[in-house]
Amino acid sequence: MSIKGKAYIAGIYEHPTRLAKDISLAQIHAQVAKGALDDAGLSKDDVDGYFCAGDAPGLGPMSMVEYMGLKPRHVDSTDTGGSSYVLHVGHAAEAIAAGKCKVALITLAGRPRAEGMATGTVPRSRGGTPTPDEPFEFPYGPTVVNMYAMCAMRHMHEFGTTAEQLAWIKVAASHHAQYNEHALLRDVVTVEEVVNSPMISDPLHRLDCCVITDGGGAIVVAAPEIAAKLKRPKVKLIGAGEFVKTQMGGKVDLTYSGARFSGAAAFAEAGVKPSDIKYVSIYDSFTITVLMQLEDLGFAEKGKGGKLVADGNLIAGTGKLPFNTDGGGLCSNHPGNRGGLTKVLEAVRQLRGEAHPKVQVKNCDLALAHGTGGSLGLRHGSTTVILERE
Amino acid sequence: MADTKERKLPAPAVSAETQAYWDAAAKGKLLVRKCTSCGEAHHYPRTICPFCFSDKTEWIEASGKGTIYSYSVMRRAPVPYAMAYVTLAEGPRMVTNIVDCDFDKLKCEQPVKLVFKPTDGGPPLPMFTPA
Numbered sequence: 001m002s003i004k005g006k007a008y009i010a011g012i013y014e015h016p017t018r019l020a021k022d023i024s025l026a027q028i029h030a031q032v033a034k035g036a037l038d039d040a041g042l043s044k045d046d047v048d049g050y051f052c053a054g055d056a057p058g059l060g061p062m063s064m065v066e067y068m069g070l071k072p073r074h075v076d077s078t079d080t081g082g083s084s085y086v087l088h089v090g091h092a093a094e095a096i097a098a099g100k101c102k103v104a105l106i107t108l109a110g111r112p113r114a115e116g117m118a119t120g121t122v123p124r125s126r127g128g129t130p131t132p133d134e135p136f137e138f139p140y141g142p143t144v145v146n147m148y149a150m151c152a153m154r155h156m157h158e159f160g161t162t163a164e165q166l167a168w169i170k171v172a173a174s175h176h177a178q179y180n181e182h183a184l185l186r187d188v189v190t191v192e193e194v195v196n197s198p199m200i201s202d203p204l205h206r207l208d209c210c211v212i213t214d215g216g217g218a219i220v221v222a223a224p225e226i227a228a229k230l231k232r233p234k235v236k237l238i239g240a241g242e243f244v245k246t247q248m249g250g251k252v253d254l255t256y257s258g259a260r261f262s263g264a265a266a267f268a269e270a271g272v273k274p275s276d277i278k279y280v281s282i283y284d285s286f287t288i289t290v291l292m293q294l295e296d297l298g299f300a301e302k303g304k305g306g307k308l309v310a311d312g313n314l315i316a317g318t319g320k321l322p323f324n325t326d327g328g329g330l331c332s333n334h335p336g337n338r339g340g341l342t343k344v345l346e347a348v349r350q351l352r353g354e355a356h357p358k359v360q361v362k363n364c365d366l367a368l369a370h371g372t373g374g375s376l377g378l379r380h381g382s383t384t385v386i387l388e389r390e
Numbered sequence: 391m392a393d394t395k396e397r398k399l400p401a402p403a404v405s406a407e408t409q410a411y412w413d414a415a416a417k418g419k420l421l422v423r424k425c426t427s428c429g430e431a432h433h434y435p436r437t438i439c440p441f442c443f444s445d446k447t448e449w450i451e452a453s454g455k456g457t458i459y460s461y462s463v464m465r466r467a468p469v470p471y472a473m474a475y476v477t478l479a480e481g482p483r484m485v486t487n488i489v490d491c492d493f494d495k496l497k498c499e500q501p502v503k504l505v506f507k508p509t510d511g512g513p514p515l516p517m518f519t520p521a
């Protein structure tokens with residue numbers, strides 16, 4: 001059984017806020033749910049499947065199901081960090097294809113800014129019973145940024161990737177963010193500004209890192225017979241893949257990500273290849289994340305990602321591979337430190353023809369969204385979805 | 391920039407499965423878990439081999455020699471430190487720190503040797519310094 005063509009993205013919504021001082025976490029979940037259902041032209045009572053991850057308050061989906069007054073007959077709270085919501089799109093399609101639900105709601109919300117969280121630079125213990133890996137990692141001071149930085153360091157060592165090539169990824173994102181009125185960072189930056197920004201953890205500079213924002217978003221995935229009755233442009237899911245990549249018992253290889261496997265699975269299911277894709281949403285916690293995923297998804301040979309991303313090649317309108325046209329996590333939004341959901345949102349906007357006119361890709365009929373959750377340098381969940389305009 | 395200021399290192403959480411590893415660390419020895427079925431060493435240590443799933447695993451003492459696989463100097467910390475993966479001579483790559491050195495001179499593939507650093511009320515941590 002395949003999920004190809006078994007489900008549609010019927011509704012999307014991105015919370016406009018980037019600082020949620022006066023809104024509760026549950027409130028954001030409900031606001032984005034309402035926004036996505038309104039966008040689809042559906043109501044709360046149409047929802048019979050609910051998907052959320054570890055950002056939702058409460059045990060799994062239960063508190064949010066109660067808060068929003070849902071009556072789901074199918075729930076899934078699989079948490080693979082920031083990639084969870086890309087994974088949920090695939091899982092929702094599986095549930096729909098199996099007849100377990102017809103209208104699946106996926107929500108994300110977070111308030112790391114309002115809570116003053118030092119997201120990337122402070123090691124965090126998960127608390128409670130330690131995970132088996134924790135005693136062998138946490139005391140050494142792994143942070144979000146230094147573990148991604150080690151991937152960048154090794155990539156530079158093996159393939160000669162440069163800081164300037166990585167910087168081009170931020171530059172491209174900033175070119176797109178200038179048109180997004182909600183983006184946290186709207187100033188266009190140059191390669192020089194990126195490589196001259198303060199070093200956070202070698203070789204990643206401050207401007208190699210994503211923003212820290214509050215907010216959230218939601219996606220409504222619907223069965224074909226539901227989508228057929230709605231007034232929105234039809235965006236069909238044609239392929240999905242997921243993978244968990246680890247330290248492999250000590251056979252650590254920082255040069256590739258799980259995208260190698262999740263991407264291959266999604267492309268095989270969709271029956272398309274990287275050169276067919278008109279637009280890509282690529283998880284951009286850091287510049288290196290984008291470069292490695294593009295290689296692993298097949299948009300460049302391994303080690304040649306630096307050449308692919310350089311010289312404005314990711315900029316819509318002029319580049320060959322327009323990416324993250326909303327400004328992405330690097331410039332616009334990384335709600336709750338989880339950037340996967342917004343990747344799907346901009347891919348859907350592109351396929352609907354509803355991206356900002358300055359960044360809208362012409363005849364955008366095939367798009368890919370990819371997420372990496374957890375830590376690229378320790379263990380991470382990769383998920384890829386391929387979407388088609390019908 | 392040498393790391394002259396001392397970092398306070400949190401104590402690792404010791405479990406029954408890994409007690410011997412930390413007891414050895416207290417004696418200045420680094421243990422690696424090796425499978426007698428498939429012959430592969432792994433890290434972090436587990437009783438069931440993550441490669442062949444055999445439960446025939448045993449402790450071996452590491453030579454303490456290795457090379458830096460990758461590293462990153464965390465500049466935005468009260469006391470900057472060098473996060474690293476070191477490839478042990480026995481095979482596995484482990485999360486660790488590179489200490490007692492000029493961080494600006496670190497390189498991938500650089501030879502390193504084992505040292506131990508005290509933690510806050512727990513067993514010491516195996517770390518590495520340029521050989």
Ligand SMILES: [Zn+2]
Pocket residue numbers: 425426427428429430439440441442443444
């Ligand atoms: Zn074995």
